[in-house]
Amino acid sequence: MTHFLRILIVLCSLTTAAHFLRFGTLWDAVPALFPAAAAFFPRLLPRPLLILAALGGALLWAFQGVELASWRINFGLPWMRLALILGAVCLTHLGLAALLTGRAGQKFFGPMRDADLIKTATALLVGGILLLARDKTPLPLLLGDRFFPGSGIFWICLFAFYGALVSGWLLTDNRGKVRGRIWTLFSVVFFGQLLLGLAGWSIFLMTGKLHLPVPALILAGPLFRGEGFFMPILLGVSLLLVGPAWCSYLCYIGAWDDRMARLAPARPTPLPLWAPRLRAGLLLATIVIPVVLRLLDVSWPWALGLAAIFGAVGVGIMALISRKSGTMVHCTAYCPIGLVNNLIGRILPWRVTIGSGCTQCGLCSRACRYNALTRLDLEKGRPGLTCSLCGDCLPRCPHGHLGYSFPGLTRERARQVFVVLVAGLHTVFLAVARI
Structure with a gap:
């Protein structure tokens, strides 16, 4: 079943990519090949995202089948064979979604974890924001789209994939290192584009102005x-x-x-x-x-x-x-x-809260660079005004008394939602760094 599932993923990925290549460009077709890569590297994409991709492919082929069959009927042309072929492709995608959801998908990709849902939500958030921004903005927001006109969908999918990776890294970061690294990456990209703009390449500046x-x-x-x-x-x-x-x-x-x-x-x-x-x-x-x-x-x-x-x-x-x-x-x-x-x-x-059982050991203070966990703050039982919700203190507390809070959410759920939002915003800001 594992080999069958891998073959099915690749076939569905190739047929959908072929559709975009025929009616679009290579830039449109390449993102459809991402699931094919995940068939050989199961940790590349979260399983919920693959399920949604299979369902999206089924909707695409169902729409294409109805549209092309209607066109042939209107012109009095044979349509039954076309409908059967595209219907079979649609059902294949639906079958793939069912297999990914069931035991076969669990055996191949592992059990569904909260991290998979968080990564999928981040990818959808990033993709949705960038798609909306691209459609509503007259300027080419993405740098790649400026160098390669018409490649926007590819870069949006690539940044959505990066956003999913970032949220996964933040969730599993037990040393507080990931935030500083992705933040530094954003700053390097931002000022790198600025320096290139100063050197005379105005394409690196969103409006051509400094x-x-x-x-x-x-x-x-x-x-x-x-x-x-x-x-x-x-x-x-x-x-x-x-x-x-x-x-x-x-x-x-x-x-x-x-x-x-x-x-x-x-x-x-x-x-x-x-x-x-x-x-x-x-x-x-x-x-x-x-x-x-x-x-x-x-x-x-x-x-x-x-x-x-x-x-x-x-x-x-x-x-x-x-x-x-x-x-x-x-x-x-x-x-x-x-x-x-x-x-x-x-x-x-949004808050970082200190639990009532805090021993005031001060280990969290050593991780806080924002002067928000001084001895006086610990005695008050809450971080100071300068707290920026960075989260560096959370893995330093040996008793687990520090955590994110949001009304109506448990501490763990609040952290997950916060990671989705902050990883999504980081990725969007990175994608349009010199806006």
């Missing part, structure tokens, strides 16, 4: 220009979905601070008591100064210069202070957008 990559400008830029609210809206959507996790998964600058803090020779040191006041003052300045500059009709080069100085100081803080202290000082004491995220995060439902 924008200073300083997080504070997400708020300050629109206030100065009086327009361009796309980034604040994007930030707001991410906040609604994953709370302040923007600061630990999605911020293009924050990954630098994370890398610098990890180079510290000792455990993270707490921020000084005046740090929150400094951060609040910087947020106030980020709001007031752009408005004043606009009212005074200050030219944009001067405003851009001030923003560049602010960004350069931030980089210096990462390199000199975060690297020495082990705490992400730029993100927790300097970045005004981080404070906005933290404050809004307090009224949103």
Whole structure:
């Protein structure tokens, strides 16, 4: 039965790929071959995703059969043989879906696990968002689609596959290493495209225009220009979905601070008591100064210069202070957008909670780079304001007293839903890094 199932997967994959090759392009056909690869590498794709692919293939062939048979009937042409052939292909796909769902699929791919459902949900989320964005946006969002027009479906499927991998890695990460690596990857891609754009290749820039990559400008830029609210809206959507996790998964600058803090020779040191006041003052300045500059009709080069100085100081803080202290000082004491995220995060439902049985051993504090698990925070029984839901502390607690929480969900289910959302957003942001 194992060999029969493998052959059936390959045949269904090839017939569907042949359909897309005939009515589309090679770029459309290649994603249909992914299930064929999974027939030889069972861990490549989660079984629920393969089942959905088989059902999708059945719907495709049923639709094609009805459409072509109707066309032949309307023109008085023979249609019975065509209907039988395409009907057989449709039934073969349905049979494959049934086998994958049943004992044969379990024997070949292993038992259905929660991780398989999480990976499938992430792939569907990424694919759905990118498809919607591609259809609703006049610009080619995906870099590959800019170099190879018409290849969008291929890249969307590839990023959906990557998103499934990321969610699986995050679920099984017991050392807190995966988040930093995928975050660094996003930052490298983001700034790599920026540098290539600066070198003269405007194709790497979404609109062909350069924008200073300083997080504070997400708020300050629109206030100065009086327009361009796309980034604040994007930030707001991410906040609604994953709370302040923007600061630990999605911020293009924050990954630098994370890398610098990890180079510290000792455990993270707490921020000084005046740090929150400094951060609040910087947020106030980020709001007031752009408005004043606009009212005074200050030219944009001067405003851009001030923003560049602010960004350069931030980089210096990462390199000199975060690297020495082990705490992400730029993100927790300097970045005004981080404070906005933290404050809004307090009224949103996502939380990292500390169980009532916490022994206050302090092991979680050694993993927290956001200064959110100080001794005072542990005594209060909840992470501090600067918590960004990074989750690095969870595997460090030997008693399992730390976990994600969301109203109506168990701790484990909340973590799974959070992983789907944050892995999906990370993948979408990676796919459109220079938007």
